[in-house]
Amino acid sequence: MTSTTRTKRLTRRRDRGEHCESDGGRRNRKGAPRLLQGDCVEVLKELEPMSVGAVVCDPPYAIGWQGERWDSGAIREAAARHGHGRLSKPEAFEAWCGIWGSEALRVMKPGAFLLAFGSPRTHHRLAAGLEDAGLEIRDTVIWLHSRGISKSRHYAGGRATTLKPAIEPIVVARRPNEGTTEETIGRHGTGALNVEDCRVEGRHPANAVVTHDEGCTAEACAPSCAAALLDAAAEGGEGGVGTQLRPTRFLYCPKPTRTERDAGCEEFPEQAFNLLPSTGKSRPTRNPHPTLKPIELMRWLVRLACPAGDLVLDPFMGSGTTGVAAALERRRFCGIEKEEGFVEIARARIDHWASGAGRRAGDDAVGSPAHRPLGSRRRR
Ligand SMILES: C[S@@+](CC[C@H](N)C(=O)[O-])C[C@H]1O[C@@H](n2cnc3c(N)ncnc32)[C@H](O)[C@@H]1O
Numbered sequence: 001m002t003s004t005t006r007t008k009r010l011t012r013r014r015d016r017g018e019h020c021e022s023d024g025g026r027r028n029r030k031g032a033p034r035l036l037q038g039d040c041v042e043v044l045k046e047l048e049p050m051s052v053g054a055v056v057c058d059p060p061y062a063i064g065w066q067g068e069r070w071d072s073g074a075i076r077e078a079a080a081r082h083g084h085g086r087l088s089k090p091e092a093f094e095a096w097c098g099i100w101g102s103e104a105l106r107v108m109k110p111g112a113f114l115l116a117f118g119s120p121r122t123h124h125r126l127a128a129g130l131e132d133a134g135l136e137i138r139d140t141v142i143w144l145h146s147r148g149i150s151k152s153r154h155y156a157g158g159r160a161t162t163l164k165p166a167i168e169p170i171v172v173a174r175r176p177n178e179g180t181t182e183e184t185i186g187r188h189g190t191g192a193l194n195v196e197d198c199r200v201e202g203r204h205p206a207n208a209v210v211t212h213d214e215g216c217t218a219e220a221c222a223p224s225c226a227a228a229l230l231d232a233a234a235e236g237g238e239g240g241v242g243t244q245l246r247p248t249r250f251l252y253c254p255k256p257t258r259t260e261r262d263a264g265c266e267e268f269p270e271q272a273f274n275l276l277p278s279t280g281k282s283r284p285t286r287n288p289h290p291t292l293k294p295i296e297l298m299r300w301l302v303r304l305a306c307p308a309g310d311l312v313l314d315p316f317m318g319s320g321t322t323g324v325a326a327a328l329e330r331r332r333f334c335g336i337e338k339e340e341g342f343v344e345i346a347r348a349r350i351d352h353w354a355s356g357a358g359r360r361a362g363d364d365a366v367g368s369p370a371h372r373p374l375g376s377r378r379r380r
Pocket of ligand 1: 038059060292315318320321338342
């Protein structure tokens with residue numbers, strides 16, 4: 001079935017008010033990813049209770065990212081539709097997180113983990129909403145990167161209203177166990193994180209993930225590189241320029257490259273993509289999703305949270321990075337996305353990375369200098 005035929009079919013079903021299943025013609029293939037188009041609060045009601053091994057997702061942050069409606073007005077409207085009118089923006093976001101969180105909780109197995117990205121400005125509301133829904137907050141992973149660009153206006157006297165963004169928090173929550181953790185593991189395979197499969201240079205994984213500075217090369221870290229400085233500080237030394245670093249104790253994960261963004265999207269037209277409209281710079285891409293996450297990071301999270309072979313759910317699938325990660329980590333996948341265009345892109349990306357050629361390309365990309373763990377780098 002061509003992409004156009006699939007899109008027409010999705011549109012007809014949406015017009016009839018149904019949520020749509022985009023199966024790319026593979027409905028009968030065992031273990032094929034299940035991609036559903038619609039509002040996750042409604043679609044989740046139709047999924048089987050206690051069927052999900054982990055939820056790994058990147059929901060809207062409610063910060064009005066690039067003027068996207070799904071990241072602002074739509075959240076308040078959804079909260080109002082569910083009886084939470086007259087709330088401030090932050091309160092409505094918290095209420096809405098509670099609404100989708102309750103639906104997610106219902107389909108999760110006891111002891112299953114839910115990992116959700118948030119914004120430094122709003123993740124406290126995300127965590128509170130999930131807690132109100134009945135999930136336990138277990139931890140917060142910090143993804144520390146050095147690629148953020150300050151969006152603050154500047155004022156007289158060298159003043160600004162925000163700092164340069166350098167972290168993204170990931171809330172780690174769990175559906176309460178059924179009995180003890182041991183009993184939950186025995187009954188459902190859930191209840192604990194797969195730390196053994198996620199060790200970093202042999203160490204118990206930390207709740208911090210870092211990226212390198214833009215000035216780092218395959219040979220050496222830039223003097224201000226966060227990964228290098230953290231490692232040096234953890235060793236108790238100064239880690240001066242020119243010293244050889246020991247292998248990092250933090251997972252290293254770069255932001256996605258353009259090649260990673262577009263892989264599998266060859267059937268879609270190229271369009272100008274402007275990640276930061278304030279800079280006025282745009283470049284062509286076939287996957288214009290504004291908030292794409294890196295595959296390597298999503299693979300680590302999927303591996304950490306979801307028991308081997310179990311089902312990963314992403315209720316805010318976007319262009320499907322969690323689905324790509326699930327395919328590469330050999331977990332089953334169910335994704336929900338409101339926008340049909342993104343469902344199509346997600347389908348194409350997951351197919352690409354799940355195929356033999358995509359897997360090989362993924363291995364090559366992961367082995368490239370930009371992806372090599374810090375252990376192989378030296379300071380200059
Ligand atoms: C932050 S993006 C996820 C990006 C994804 N991690 C990726 O790498 O492509 C959030 C996505 O959730 C979708 N979305 C927002 N509200 C939704 C809802 N109520 N139900 C389903 N999808 C929704 C948006 O259209 C958007 O694509």
